[in-house]
Amino acid sequence: MGTAPGTDLHELLKSLRVWAPELTKLPPLDPTATPNTPLPLFTAWFAEAVAAGETEPHVMSLATRDGDPATEGGGLPDVRMVMLHGADEEGWSFATHSTSRKGHQLKGFAYAALAFYWPRLGRQVRLRGPVTPATPTESQADLHAHSTGALAAALTGHQSEVLPSLGELKQASEDAWELAQREPRTPAPSWTLYRVFPDEVEFFQGDALRRHVRLSYVRGERGWSRELLWP
Numbered sequence: 324m325g326t327a328p329g330t331d332l333h334e335l336l337k338s339l340r341v342w343a344p345e346l347t348k349l350p351p352l353d354p355t356a357t358p359n360t361p362l363p364l365f366t367a368w369f370a371e372a373v374a375a376g377e378t379e380p381h382v383m384s385l386a387t388r389d390g391d392p393a394t395e396g397g398g399l400p401d402v403r404m405v406m407l408h409g410a411d412e413e414g415w416s417f418a419t420h421s422t423s424r425k426g427h428q429l430k431g432f433a434y435a436a437l438a439f440y441w442p443r444l445g446r447q448v449r450l451r452g453p454v455t456p457a458t459p460t461e462s463q464a465d466l467h468a469h470s471t472g473a474l475a476a477a478l479t480g481h482q483s484e485v486l487p488s489l490g491e492l493k494q495a496s497e498d499a500w501e502l503a504q505r506e507p508r509t510p511a512p513s514w515t516l517y518r519v520f521p522d523e524v525e526f527f528q529g530d531a532l533r534r535h536v537r538l539s540y541v542r543g544e545r546g547w548s549r550e551l552l553w554p
C-alpha cells in the first residue's frame with residue numbers, strides 16, 4: 324500500500340539538509356583567537372545563539388548512565404532534554420526531581436554529559452563531567468525564582484512513575500496549580516538543582532566545505548588545555 328506523497332520518512336529524509344543557507348550562517352572559528360578556558364566561549368556562543376534567533380537555545384540533551392555496568396542490564400546510556408539553569412565557575416546547572424529516572428541514575432553514577440545544538444550558526448557544544456546536587460535551600464530558591472507553571476509542574480510530582488490515566492494527571496496538576504498560585508513559596512522537596520562540573524568541553528563549528536572545526540578543552544591538573552580534533 325502506497326504512502327501519501329510528502330509523508331514517507333525516507334523520502335522526507337532525502338529532501339532535508341542541514342545548514343540551508345537561507346536559515347544558517349556559518350561563522351568561522353579561529354582556534355588561536357579563543358579563550359584559555361571554555362566558560363567565556365560558551366557564554367559568547369550562547370549570546371550569539373540568542374541573537375541569531377535560535378528558538379530554544381537553553382534546551383539541551385542530558386545523558387546519564389543507568390545502574391552499575393557490572394550487574395546485568397546495568398550501565399546503559401539514557402538521554403532526554405532539560406533546560407539549562409546557569410553556567411558559571413561551579414558548572415552547568417539543570418533542575419529535576421531526585422526521585423525521577425534520571426535522579427536515580429545520577430544517585431548511582433554521578434556523571435553526566437550535556438549537548439547543545441544551535442543550527443542557525445551550525446554549532447554544537449558538548450561537555451561531560453561529575454554531577455553534584457545543590458543544597459535543598461539553593462534548589463528550592465532556584466525553583467521559586469521560576470514561573471508559577473514551573474512550580475506547579477514540580478509540585479505535581481511523580482516524575483517518571485507509571486501514570487494510570489490522564490485523569491489522574493489532570494487532578495494532580497489542578498491541585499498543584501492551585502497550591503502554586505496560593506502559596507508561591509511551597510517547597511517541592513525532591514526538586515533538585517544539579518551541576519555538571521566539566522572535565523571536557525567541545526565546541527563544534529560547522530563549515531560549508533565540511534571542514535568543521537572541533538575545539539576540545541580538557542581539564543588537567545594544571546588547568547585547561549586545548550586541542551583540535553578531526554571532524
Ligand SMILES: Cc1cc2nc3c(=O)[nH]c(=O)nc-3n(C[C@H](O)[C@H](O)[C@H](O)COP(=O)(O)O)c2cc1C
Pocket residue numbers: 382401402403404405406407417418419420423424425426482483
Ligand atoms: C524542551 C524540554 C525541556 C525540558 N526541561 C526539563 C527540565 O528542565 N527538567 C526536567 O526534569 N524535565 C524536563 N523536560 C522533560 C524531560 O525531557 C523528561 O521527560 C523528564 O525529565 C523525565 O526524564 P527521566 O524519566 O529520564 O527522569 C523537558 C522536556 C522538553 C521537551
